[in-house]
Amino acid sequence: MNRLTELxxxxxxxxxxxxxxxxxxxxxxGVHALINHxxxxxxxxxxxxxxxxxxxxxxxxxxxxEIHPGATIGRRFVIDHGMGIVIGETAxxxxxxxxxxxxxxxxxxxxxxKRHPTLGNNVMVGSGAKVLGPFTVGDNSRIAAGAVxxxxxxxxxxxxxxxxxxVRVSGRKVVANFANDVDQINDMQDPVxxxxxxxxxxxxxxxxxLKTIKERTA
Numbered sequence: 001m002n003r004l005t006e007l008x009x010x011x012x013x014x015x016x017x018x019x020x021x022x023x024x025x026x027x028x029x030g031v032h033a034l035i036n037h038x039x040x041x042x043x044x045x046x047x048x049x050x051x052x053x054x055x056x057x058x059x060x061x062x063x064x065x066e067i068h069p070g071a072t073i074g075r076r077f078v079i080d081h082g083m084g085i086v087i088g089e090t091a092x093x094x095x096x097x098x099x100x101x102x103x104x105x106x107x108x109x110x111x112x113x114k115r116h117p118t119l120g121n122n123v124m125v126g127s128g129a130k131v132l133g134p135f136t137v138g139d140n141s142r143i144a145a146g147a148v149x150x151x152x153x154x155x156x157x158x159x160x161x162x163x164x165x166x167v168r169v170s171g172r173k174v175v176a177n178f179a180n181d182v183d184q185i186n187d188m189q190d191p192v193x194x195x196x197x198x199x200x201x202x203x204x205x206x207x208x209x210l211k212t213i214k215e216r217t218a
Contacts, residue, residue, distance in 0.1 A: 003075060007031065010076035014098055029063035030079030037067045044069035071105075074121070081127075088116035090134070093123075100127035100145070108133050108150075120155065 008021040011028060018024050025031060036059035043052035052069035060066045065082045067073075070089035076096045079085060084102035087093070090113070091105040103125045107115035114134040119125070123137050126145030131137065138155030147164040158168040166174060 004035075006076055007034065010078050010096070014078045015080060029065060030082045033059050033063040033065035033067060033079060033082065033085075034073065034077060036063075037069070037071070037073060040067075040069035041071070041073075071116075090114045091116035092118040094119055094121035094139070096122045098124045100125065100129075102128045104130045104132070106130065106132050117149075 004025075005021075008024045008031070011024045011031065012018045012021065015024075018028070036055055040052045040055035040059070043049075043055065049069070056067060056069050063082060065079060065085045067085075067087045068089040068091070071087045072092045073087075074093055074095035074097065077093055078098045080098065081101040082099075085099060086104045086106060088106050090107075093105075097119050105117050105119070105125075111134050117131045117133060118136045119131075120137060120139035120141065122140045123143070124141075125131065125137075125143040126147070128145050129143045129147045129149065131143065131149040133150055135152040137143065137149070137153040137159075138157060140156045141153050142158045143149055143153070143164065144158070144160035146162070147160050148162045149159055149164040151163075153159050153164075153166060154169060156170045157166045159166050168174060
């Protein structure tokens, strides 16, 4: 009961729309998915894989959140919205983590054994982000929305982009030309957009030169 209470309190702290514990308990799919996962994980550890998968697939059907029974999840794990989240079998999630909708903690298809990522404590993963492979995202790190993380992220870091790059560590900027710290917003510059902008600027410059030539010859 204490773990359930602290889970509901975590939702109230993380979600401004959460008005009371009863509402969170009855209406939040992330809570239901986590409760079902605890049951499925129990069967998984007791070497009853069929029952474990039955529970997890039933939970996926009702919540839109797919958590493999083998995944290890810490305390006060908050799933905001949650639709489309996928968490793989060997994924490990620490305490006080926050995941937004459409996040994947998956594998690359190349690894055996430990195939999925490990999230440290107090890690936030923004909506649509993909964290793929058997590496660690360190404590207190932030993964921006839409990022694709393919390698280890050190503690107290912010990673953005496709493929993701670490742009801040312990509040210090480590990659130039990025905006201020991100929450779950991907501030990474799009290289295609940058090239297009450069072309448009070049076209404007040529048009100005042509205009100057015409004025001189008029």
